[in-house]
Amino acid sequence: MSKNITELDLSTLVEKIGKKEISAEKVTAEFKSQIEKLNTRINAFITVSDDCLSQAKEIDRRLANGEKVGRLAGAPIAIKDMFCTKGLRTTAASKMLRNFVPTYSATVVERLRAEGAIVMGKTNQDEFAMGSSNETSHFGACRNPWNFDYVPGGSSGGSAAAVSARMSCAAVGTDTGGSIRQPANFCHLVGVKPTYGRVSRYGIVAFASSLDQAGPMTRTVRDAALILEVISGHDEKDTTSATKDVPKWSENLSAQLRGMKIGMPVEYFNHGIADDVRATVMRAADILKAQGAELVELSLPLTKFAVPIYYLIATCEASSNLARYDGVRYGHRADFSKQAAADLEEFYSRNRGEGFGSEVKRRIVLGTYALSSGYYDAYYKKACQVRRLLRQDFIEAFKKCDVILSPASPTPAFKIGERIDNPLEMYLNDIYTTSANLAGIPGMSVPAGFSHNKLPIGVQFLAAHFEEQKMLNAAFAIEQNLKLTAEVPYAIQ
Amino acid sequence: MPSNNWEAVIGLEIHAQLLTESKMFSVDSASFGGADNEYTSPVSLGMPGALPTINRRGVEFGIRMGLALNCNIRTRSVFSRKNYFYPDLPKGYQISQFDEPICEKGYVDIYLDGKPKRIGVTRAHLEEDAGKSTHHGDYSLINLNRAGVPLLEIVSEPDIKTPQEAAEYARTVRNILRYLGVCDGNLEEGSMRCDCNVSVRKTGEKKFGTKVELKNINSFRFVEKAIDYEINRQISCLESGERILQETRLYDSTKNRTYSMRSKEEAHDYRYFPDPDLLPLVFEQKWVDEIRATLPELPLEKAKRFQTQYGLPEYDALVLTQERAVAEYFENVAKLSGNAKASSNWIMVELMRELKESEKSIEEQKIRGEDLAELIQLIDKGTISGKIAKTVFAEMWAQGGRPADIVKTKGLVQVTDRAAIEKWVDEVMSASANQVNEYRSGKDKLFGFFVGQIMKVSRGQANPDLVNQVLKEKLKK
Numbered sequence: 001m002s003k004n005i006t007e008l009d010l011s012t013l014v015e016k017i018g019k020k021e022i023s024a025e026k027v028t029a030e031f032k033s034q035i036e037k038l039n040t041r042i043n044a045f046i047t048v049s050d051d052c053l054s055q056a057k058e059i060d061r062r063l064a065n066g067e068k069v070g071r072l073a074g075a076p077i078a079i080k081d082m083f084c085t086k087g088l089r090t091t092a093a094s095k096m097l098r099n100f101v102p103t104y105s106a107t108v109v110e111r112l113r114a115e116g117a118i119v120m121g122k123t124n125q126d127e128f129a130m131g132s133s134n135e136t137s138h139f140g141a142c143r144n145p146w147n148f149d150y151v152p153g154g155s156s157g158g159s160a161a162a163v164s165a166r167m168s169c170a171a172v173g174t175d176t177g178g179s180i181r182q183p184a185n186f187c188h189l190v191g192v193k194p195t196y197g198r199v200s201r202y203g204i205v206a207f208a209s210s211l212d213q214a215g216p217m218t219r220t221v222r223d224a225a226l227i228l229e230v231i232s233g234h235d236e237k238d239t240t241s242a243t244k245d246v247p248k249w250s251e252n253l254s255a256q257l258r259g260m261k262i263g264m265p266v267e268y269f270n271h272g273i274a275d276d277v278r279a280t281v282m283r284a285a286d287i288l289k290a291q292g293a294e295l296v297e298l299s300l301p302l303t304k305f306a307v308p309i310y311y312l313i314a315t316c317e318a319s320s321n322l323a324r325y326d327g328v329r330y331g332h333r334a335d336f337s338k339q340a341a342a343d344l345e346e347f348y349s350r351n352r353g354e355g356f357g358s359e360v361k362r363r364i365v366l367g368t369y370a371l372s373s374g375y376y377d378a379y380y381k382k383a384c385q386v387r388r389l390l391r392q393d394f395i396e397a398f399k400k401c402d403v404i405l406s407p408a409s410p411t412p413a414f415k416i417g418e419r420i421d422n423p424l425e426m427y428l429n430d431i432y433t434t435s436a437n438l439a440g441i442p443g444m445s446v447p448a449g450f451s452h453n454k455l456p457i458g459v460q461f462l463a464a465h466f467e468e469q470k471m472l473n474a475a476f477a478i479e480q481n482l483k484l485t486a487e488v489p490y491a492i493q
Numbered sequence: 494m495p496s497n498n499w500e501a502v503i504g505l506e507i508h509a510q511l512l513t514e515s516k517m518f519s520v521d522s523a524s525f526g527g528a529d530n531e532y533t534s535p536v537s538l539g540m541p542g543a544l545p546t547i548n549r550r551g552v553e554f555g556i557r558m559g560l561a562l563n564c565n566i567r568t569r570s571v572f573s574r575k576n577y578f579y580p581d582l583p584k585g586y587q588i589s590q591f592d593e594p595i596c597e598k599g600y601v602d603i604y605l606d607g608k609p610k611r612i613g614v615t616r617a618h619l620e621e622d623a624g625k626s627t628h629h630g631d632y633s634l635i636n637l638n639r640a641g642v643p644l645l646e647i648v649s650e651p652d653i654k655t656p657q658e659a660a661e662y663a664r665t666v667r668n669i670l671r672y673l674g675v676c677d678g679n680l681e682e683g684s685m686r687c688d689c690n691v692s693v694r695k696t697g698e699k700k701f702g703t704k705v706e707l708k709n710i711n712s713f714r715f716v717e718k719a720i721d722y723e724i725n726r727q728i729s730c731l732e733s734g735e736r737i738l739q740e741t742r743l744y745d746s747t748k749n750r751t752y753s754m755r756s757k758e759e760a761h762d763y764r765y766f767p768d769p770d771l772l773p774l775v776f777e778q779k780w781v782d783e784i785r786a787t788l789p790e791l792p793l794e795k796a797k798r799f800q801t802q803y804g805l806p807e808y809d810a811l812v813l814t815q816e817r818a819v820a821e822y823f824e825n826v827a828k829l830s831g832n833a834k835a836s837s838n839w840i841m842v843e844l845m846r847e848l849k850e851s852e853k854s855i856e857e858q859k860i861r862g863e864d865l866a867e868l869i870q871l872i873d874k875g876t877i878s879g880k881i882a883k884t885v886f887a888e889m890w891a892q893g894g895r896p897a898d899i900v901k902t903k904g905l906v907q908v909t910d911r912a913a914i915e916k917w918v919d920e921v922m923s924a925s926a927n928q929v930n931e932y933r934s935g936k937d938k939l940f941g942f943f944v945g946q947i948m949k950v951s952r953g954q955a956n957p958d959l960v961n962q963v964l965k966e967k968l969k970k
Contacts (some may be wrong), residue, residue: 097541102534106542181646203535203542209769228771239771240543317769320574323585328635371576371764380766383620463683 006166017074024074028056048121070115078168096355106203125156145489153183160187179431185408196440197242200235200426215354225250263401310434319367327351398464446475503653516641518545539583559596581624594618613650719744803833829866859893
């Protein structure tokens with residue numbers, strides 16, 4: 001029995017705990033021992049909660065007393081280190097914040113806790129979520145549980161590796177340009193980036209405010225839907241959060257797709273796409289067709305601009321969002337005891353020069369440049385204009401279809417060290433994912449097969465604003481037909 | 494201005510701290526004072542992940558002031574980030590408004606030496622204040638209580654020509670702010686700050702000269718002095734063939750001069766862009782109309798009404814309407830006493846002198862409006878003389894209370910009984926026989942001496958008109 005606990009998905013675990021078939025403490029202990037066994041090799045967690053067992057005992061106590069427990073009662077969940085957690089170190093995988101302990105929790109974390117989730121710890125990621133491989137972390141690269149030589153993807157690489165390696169039954173990540181969907185894709189998981197505004201950004205370390213969204217990373221579509229229900233909904237602390245009602249996605253899942261139109265943009269299948277990936281997407285299309293959906297070819301001609309405008313807007317916002325890390329109130333401060341700063345400028349440049357890694361610096365420099373006077377109109381403003389057109393393109397496209405099917409990334413996971421010295425190649429990895437952030441629409445990836453060398457390959461679904469149910473249903477149909485959820489990563493078997 | 498070949502071009506940027514309970518973008522208290530860093534939260538400390546939310550009251554105050562400045566109110570405005578590094582700026586940027594401010598294109602009418610002048614208001618926008626740094630030798634301390642307090646920045650057109658106009662414009666804006674109750678307008682404490690942009694050019698020249706920004710001006714008098722100094726400095730520079738540097742200069746009131754604050758950082762590029770954490774600020778015109786309906790009568794309107802309704806001279810009307818509380822006090826006294834001119838005189842001369850000497854506001858002193866009105870009525874009815882009234886007033890200022898009671902307990906009622914007055918006149922005349930003789934032999938000036946003596950023996954209670962009458966009659970004999 002105990003060996004199987006970590007193989008159960010979140011919904012099943014919550015149900016069994018609720019029925020007192022297994023204790024929450026036992027469940028947490030199992031996942032915790034998996035962390036103890038594997039984390040030194042995989043490096044999925046930066047910080048492990050030392051109170052996760054007592055959190056679980058509290059759930060058991062309340063169950064024993066017949067008290068109401070939440071929808072996620074006893075579910076061990078890993079939290080990306082971008083979410084502030086009260087009393088629990090939150091680093092954003094940066095030297096800058098390596099000792100930062102927040103005095104408050106992100107709204108997402110509060111909502112998870114309120115529904116009884118167990119916070120297992122804080123997961124590795126690219127520094128300030130800037131990266132697609134988890135290699136820019138100050139705390140070292142994270143390994144893909146399917147093959148330790150490969151990256152788990154990024155930026156939410158640690159979250160993906162943690163769930164994939166059964167160190168937690170689910171995780172929450174953040175997605176600014178694909179940071180949930182791409183690592184989910186690399187690690188055989190379901191990863192959802194909801195509509196911009198669905199989930200409060202309060203307490204999430206900001207990377208690019210107009211693009212950042214939090215979302216679940218799970219082994220099943222149902223689990224993702226359930227977590228999404230918990231974390232979604234208006235938050236008065238985030239004025240960009242939507243006031244829309246939160247549907248019961250998990251209860252309305254259906255693999256029956258009769259009448260659904262699946263759009264396939266020609267631009268998404270043009271070039272640079274690996275054969276394995278293309279074949280996987282085509283097979284997924286066949287399954288959807290067999291489930292009653294109609295395939296529709298469409299064109300999103302602005303697709304080629306998505307990566308460039310993404311890297312302009314994201315870096316501009318980041319250059320300003322990261323200005324607060326100055327070493328004045330908290331965060332890294334250089335050692336001025338031997339040599340005092342000559343002036344304020346030196347104080348800042350030493351604190352920030354030492355505290356930030358090179359990818360973060362690269363993006364701050366890019367963003368600062370693009371916002372500066374004389375360049376603003378040509379770069380930031382122009383990018384915003386194209387962004388509006390791109391958004392309009394999607395709104396038009398969703399008049400012709402319900403859901404868009406595409407690859408999640410052009411290739412499966414790549415080797416650690418393979419692309420880290422080539423930022424352009426690394427950025428192009430985001431080609432299928434950034435559009436959803438720019439347009440504000442929901443997107444998700446779902447496991448759909450494996451490459452010739454046994455690496456996971458997923459497919460991506462995109463839907464119109466606030467139409468998460470449609471893409472969840474399409475993903476559910478893939479999941480139900482392929483029956484791949486029980487696959488266990490080879491490297492941890 | 495020293496030379497009539499030159500003219501100055503002056504524009505003011507006034508920062509007014511709005512009297513909201515909480516900060517502009519967070520729920521922390523916006524109160525003055527507090528223990529160091531007491532009024533802070535993750536939002537005002539610029540903690541990771543903290544997000545701003547807009548203070549509705551702050552927006553309402555901005556609209557109120559914008560309407561009073563005759564501005565167009567934009568029902569859609571945008572908050573932008575002004576990026577720069579400073580230790581008391583927690584986020585590394587200030588949330589402000591840039592190309593789409595909430596108020597635009599207004600004006601203020603000022604009166605200088607009785608002449609009206611209209612000064613254009615380019616814009617008024619909402620933003621947040623920074624914290625406060627204090628420097629102690631080799632270390633500095635930061636207090637963020639003020640960080641995030643709402644500010645309305647009011648930018649004038651460069652319509653101002655003289656230091657006096659600048660100071661009067663600043664005073665007028667201050668008066669309006671205080672009338673609306675949106676800012677206490679205290680330059681000394683910094684709840685209102687006044688930066689002056691000054692340039693000079695040859696008279697008749699169309700192009701503007703290089704402008705210099707003056708900061709650290711903490712009184713209206715210094716607005717005038719700092720600009721005056723700066724105009725002279727710039728003219729001397731230009732006349733000796735130097736160039737004016739575009740820079741920020743601080744005013745030192747003890748030396749009455751300005752000095753350069755920084756030039757290196759002048760090339761500041763604030764990299765303004767719309768704050769992605771805040772959606773554009775959009776509200777309905779209906780709200781603006783509702784706010785407009787609650788605007789009080791403003792100083793100049795009041796002054797005009799005082800002139801027509803109470804027949805006050807323009808000068809009196811302008812002085813009495815500078816402070817809303819004073820104007821309301823006056824109106825109360827004028828209505829109750831039925832004598833507006835006397836009310837105006839008592840307030841402008843006696844009461845304002847006492848207020849100035851004691852540095853009190855009209856709300857803090859003891860003379861109630863109805864008491865001053867009663868005092869005026871006692872004079873008008875002849876119950877007390879004007880001279881006695883001053884004694885009563887002094888008592889009222891010191892202790893408060895109704896003038897009728899003071900008159901009664903102190904026995905100050907004016908005596909109009911002819912027999913009693915004749916008795917005092919006789920008494921004085923017999924005690925001053927020599928003077929009576931001198932008067933009768935032509936020394937008219939002594940008349941005042943007799944009046945003084947009579948008032949003295951009557952302890953000021955004798956009715957002066959009767960005294961004059963009786964004295965004249967008796968001295969003729």
